[in-house]
Structures are given as structure tokens and as C-alpha cells.
Amino acid sequence: MIRIGILGYGNLGKGVESAIRQNPDMELTAVFTRRNPESLTIRSQGVPVLSTDDLTAMEDKIDVLILCGGSATDLPVQTPEYAKLFNVVDSFDTHAKIPEHFEKVEKAALAGEKTALISVGWDPGMFSLNRLYGNVILPEGKDYTFWGKGVSQGHSDAIRRVEGVKDGKQYTIPVEAALDAVRSGSNPELTTREKHIRECFVVAEEGADLAKIEAEIKNMPNYFADYDTIVHFISQEELQRDHSSIPHGGFVLRSGVTGMNKENKHLIEYQLKLDSNPEFTASVLVAYARAAYRMNKEGQCGCKTVFDVAPAYLSPLSGEELRKNLL
Amino acid sequence: MIRIGILGYGNLGKGVESAIRQNPDMELTAVFTRRNPESLTIRSQGVPVLSTDDLTAMEDKIDVLILCGGSATDLPVQTPEYAKLFNVVDSFDTHAKIPEHFEKVEKAALAGEKTALISVGWDPGMFSLNRLYGNVILPEGKDYTFWGKGVSQGHSDAIRRVEGVKDGKQYTIPVEAALDAVRSGSNPELTTREKHIRECFVVAEEGADLAKIEAEIKNMPNYFADYDTIVHFISQEELQRDHSSIPHGGFVLRSGVTGMNKENKHLIEYQLKLDSNPEFTASVLVAYARAAYRMNKEGQCGCKTVFDVAPAYLSPLSGEELRKNLL
Numbered sequence: 001m002i003r004i005g006i007l008g009y010g011n012l013g014k015g016v017e018s019a020i021r022q023n024p025d026m027e028l029t030a031v032f033t034r035r036n037p038e039s040l041t042i043r044s045q046g047v048p049v050l051s052t053d054d055l056t057a058m059e060d061k062i063d064v065l066i067l068c069g070g071s072a073t074d075l076p077v078q079t080p081e082y083a084k085l086f087n088v089v090d091s092f093d094t095h096a097k098i099p100e101h102f103e104k105v106e107k108a109a110l111a112g113e114k115t116a117l118i119s120v121g122w123d124p125g126m127f128s129l130n131r132l133y134g135n136v137i138l139p140e141g142k143d144y145t146f147w148g149k150g151v152s153q154g155h156s157d158a159i160r161r162v163e164g165v166k167d168g169k170q171y172t173i174p175v176e177a178a179l180d181a182v183r184s185g186s187n188p189e190l191t192t193r194e195k196h197i198r199e200c201f202v203v204a205e206e207g208a209d210l211a212k213i214e215a216e217i218k219n220m221p222n223y224f225a226d227y228d229t230i231v232h233f234i235s236q237e238e239l240q241r242d243h244s245s246i247p248h249g250g251f252v253l254r255s256g257v258t259g260m261n262k263e264n265k266h267l268i269e270y271q272l273k274l275d276s277n278p279e280f281t282a283s284v285l286v287a288y289a290r291a292a293y294r295m296n297k298e299g300q301c302g303c304k305t306v307f308d309v310a311p312a313y314l315s316p317l318s319g320e321e322l323r324k325n326l327l
Numbered sequence: 328m329i330r331i332g333i334l335g336y337g338n339l340g341k342g343v344e345s346a347i348r349q350n351p352d353m354e355l356t357a358v359f360t361r362r363n364p365e366s367l368t369i370r371s372q373g374v375p376v377l378s379t380d381d382l383t384a385m386e387d388k389i390d391v392l393i394l395c396g397g398s399a400t401d402l403p404v405q406t407p408e409y410a411k412l413f414n415v416v417d418s419f420d421t422h423a424k425i426p427e428h429f430e431k432v433e434k435a436a437l438a439g440e441k442t443a444l445i446s447v448g449w450d451p452g453m454f455s456l457n458r459l460y461g462n463v464i465l466p467e468g469k470d471y472t473f474w475g476k477g478v479s480q481g482h483s484d485a486i487r488r489v490e491g492v493k494d495g496k497q498y499t500i501p502v503e504a505a506l507d508a509v510r511s512g513s514n515p516e517l518t519t520r521e522k523h524i525r526e527c528f529v530v531a532e533e534g535a536d537l538a539k540i541e542a543e544i545k546n547m548p549n550y551f552a553d554y555d556t557i558v559h560f561i562s563q564e565e566l567q568r569d570h571s572s573i574p575h576g577g578f579v580l581r582s583g584v585t586g587m588n589k590e591n592k593h594l595i596e597y598q599l600k601l602d603s604n605p606e607f608t609a610s611v612l613v614a615y616a617r618a619a620y621r622m623n624k625e626g627q628c629g630c631k632t633v634f635d636v637a638p639a640y641l642s643p644l645s646g647e648e649l650r651k652n653l654l
Contacts, residue, residue, distance in 0.1 A: 018587045022466045043587055098650055119654055126460065126595075128654045129638055133453065135653065136614040136641040137607070139349045183600075258610055260345045260370055264602035268453075271598070273510075275591035280464070283585055287463040307649050311456055312634040314463040322634050323425055326462065327446055327455045 008068035015282025134254025141256020146174035150248025164208030335395035342609025433630035461581025468583020477575025491535030
């Protein structure tokens, strides 16, 4: 059995908790929290909730620690800190800061002779893998990544910071016409506006100026100004009833040519349709926890990404079974 | 530069020849043939065509030998034979015989301290990878593989063996309704007939009994009897004009659930749309040739499949570049 620890019990941590139950070679040893452990009730009976202060004493009881904090402030500190003591997996997803994060985690993991897998999930993660496979198979071609339809946490937060807004949720929606243009093999150059629509469901405070809120959202730089944005005002009850789930998904496409005269076109398309973004991400983390455990047993220490993990490490099946059943 | 040799100059070998030109870190050293080398003209100027008898003398001049023969009779002999002397890549695609092929190649490659990658292409190959990734992320779910629309060589050959048939081509077509049922998340049980249609374009000999040919095709066990089969009779000119390309493609889907009560559904879909089946397969072989070369340099000898190759080995980019640009 691979003994897993979870650090952080938000949506992602809860997703890891349920994913472990779907993997018979794994068990949940403990959930760690920075809060008072007694204030936290988890759904796995008999599994202790412990303080992060207890973590260092658990070095021999946990094979892989899955870090379920956020990329803004938690993981930049936690992953280097715990990679000295544990094999770890994180879902660090601030793309621009991955090189910096990698360097810090690499040092820590090598010092502790541990294996640390960073930026695991679906983007970065499965989408990155598909970009890589697409690029190496069709070196002359073009990459396209579309996100959605799904809830963007960052954009929902941005809406909620607007004056007069009580609550809100934002959906990123890929533009079907843009997807079709890519699928046609015409290798279009697509602007930000052509690729995605942003749809906002906003609960306004009583008496707020709706026109002002709408204008402020639509003109918000970086977040909305470069997009066609739709704003709906709804009640708190409607938001709760119709928009409380966390779906997401998207597309990675690679369009390229082969042949002596580049006369043959090819399209590779990878698509995800997810009812629960955190539970799917958690499921990817758990599969890579298995890989971290095994790679460490083989002495493959240091910081790794999905690019460095041979797929066979992810499966509980033997090489023989994999070749027989899945190849 | 990675020095590549090609053994066999059919459609696949020609595809490897053109794919090498799209990879600036590779060069084609020689094409080997069992025929009289003087009878063969290749499209790469200045590249020698040599006899397979010359292969053993080329051990120091070739980094990876790409085996472009067929799975029925060529590869079962050639891959074990040449894996003793060269790093090799093959596209062995007789699924049921992969374990046996693996054992033989493993022995040979270990004896020669070479790296042999077998069953590389898209199925087995990229489709296998997507089956594996889908299974490990969503352990509670169902796999679906659909092929087409594309030309099946085996079924085209079967048509041509029917009495009174001069020439013919068969397309495997996935049934859209079955794909939609899978995409709905209903996890349908699909029969062979429900998944694929077989469409045949047949050129009959003069005076042949068309009704008899059609019946014989439609009732052919293994090949057509379990499918809804459509037979069109056309002229040799029409066959030449409309059906001389070799498109193919298909879909791998994984439909599964997560959550404490398995309440959330997820769908992973991978799709290929290929103008040229052999050129796409060749492009995959060439990317894996890079991996074979590198893994051998690191001492990773023996027989491997796509499951054993960390994705980073496939790319000419450094780990740093990959993390920065594709993660």
C-alpha cells in the first residue's frame, strides 16, 4: 500500500481524499491542516486530522505527501519546504513562475533525496503532455489550447471585487467557430477575442448601479477588456441553485503537415469535459503520487514534471499487464 | 545529429524519409532494402541505398535503425535480429502477439546493450498512451476506441481475394450515434455492429456476378459479417481518382466518475484525423527514434514500448525549454 498524506483540505484536498478510494493500492494516512485540527471534520472515518506542526514527525509513515494548497501563496513556500522530507506532488499552475518554482523544489528534493512532481493536473498537466506529444509528432504545425466551458476562479474573484457586487461566477467559453476553423486545418491566427467568450453571472448589492457594474466588468483590463463579455444579473438564490458546481474542460489541438511537399494535413485533438475541476485535478495528482513513490524507490530523485514521468509509472498494473491489455 | 537508417522503403519507409527532414537534429544515413539496391530510387539526394547484407558493417554509422516492414512476416524476424546490433524502432501492430514479440526483442536488445522500442505508431502507440492515461486518471470508468474514417489495409486485401473482384478499397467508419452515446456519459455497452460501419468500393471483373460478390463480402466471417457493410461497384478509373489516398484516424475515449458518491462525470477524448496513415505513423516512429537514442546513451537498454518512455525524451528541446514553453 502507498501511504498518502494530504496537506490542505479545500476542494482539491477533498478531491484527493475521494480519489484515493478509487485506487486500491493506496491508503490515506492523515490529513494535515494549518488550522486547529479539531475544527476540521473529514469524510474518511478513522483517518486522523493533524496539524502541519506534526508533519516532520511523520516522515516514516507517509510515502507521498500531496500538497493541496493554492499557487499564489501556499505552494511556493510549502513545496520546497516539504520536498526535503517527503516525496511530494503539487498542482502549481502559475505558468510564468514554473521555472523559478522548479529550481527551488529541485534543490530541496535533491537535498532530501526525495522525488517531487510539480505542476500536475490538467493545465499544466494533461494539456501540457498533449502539447508536447503534438509538437514532437508534427514538428511543422501549430498549437491551439482552448479552455471551457468552465468556471474560472480568478475571473470570478475579479468580478466579486467590483464595487456593488455581492457575489458572482464567471464561465470561460470557447468559441465554436474558432474551434471549427482550427479543425479545418487552415491554421488560423486567432486573437484573444476570437477564441473565448466570458459569461458572468452577477449578484448585485441592493440599489447598486447595474449599468456601472456591467461597464466596469467589461472594461476591466487583462481580465475582460480583450474579450466579448456577457453580463447577467441574477439573484443570490439563482446563483446558488444554478451555478454552484465547478465544471471545466477544454481542448488542445495540434494541426500540422507531413510529406515531401508538406501535402498531407493531420489534426490531433484532445478534449476534456469535467463535471468537477478539483476532483479531476485531484485524480491526476493521485496517479502521479504513485509515480513519485516508484521513481523514488528507483533512485530518481529531484524535481520532475509530467514530461519526466514514463507513463507506466502511473499505473498499478505491471509492464506485462499493460502491454497485454492497453497497448 | 542523430543518424537514422531506414529498413524497408514502402509507404512507411517513405514516410520516415520525409519526417526526418522535419527534424533538424536528425539525418538519414542510408536506406536498406532486401531487393537489389540498384533497382530502388529514393527521394533523398546523396543518401545511399544499400543491401540489408551491408547492415552489420554499419554498426558505427547508424544511431537508430527504423524498421519499416510489415507485422505479419517482416518484423517478427527483423526486430529481434537487428536489436542485437542497433537501437531500433518498429511499428509492430499485431496486438495479440505483442507479448511474444516483446520477449524476443528484449533478449536481443539486452544481449547487444541496445534500446528497442516496439509497437510505436498510433494504434498501438498514441492510442495506447491515451488508454493508459485515461485509465489511471479515471480508474472507475470505461474505455472506448473507435477507428476511422479510414482505409483498412486488411479489409481491402480481403475484398480483393473475393472471386470476380479486380480491385477494391474498404473504409472503416465510426458510427456517430455510438460516439455521441459515449460522449453523453451513459457508458453504453456497444456491439461491434453498433460501433463501426464498413464501406467498400469494388471494381469487378468484366461479366462478374455482382450480386454474388456483394453477398460474399457482406457475409465474410471476422471481416464483414458482424458489421453493417455497404458495397459500391465502381470503375477502376473511379477507384484510382477518388480512393488512392490513405487517410485514417479515430477516437479514444475514457468516461468515468469521481467523488465520494461517484456523483461527478468526466470525459476524456482523444481524436486523430490523418490525411496519410503511413506518414503520421512514420512521424511517431521518428520522434521515438530520438527517445531510443537518448535512453540508450543513459544506459536504458532492452525492449521498451511507448509506456516506458518519459515524454521529454521525444523532444529536441531541453527540460528547461519544455517547462518554459509547453508546460
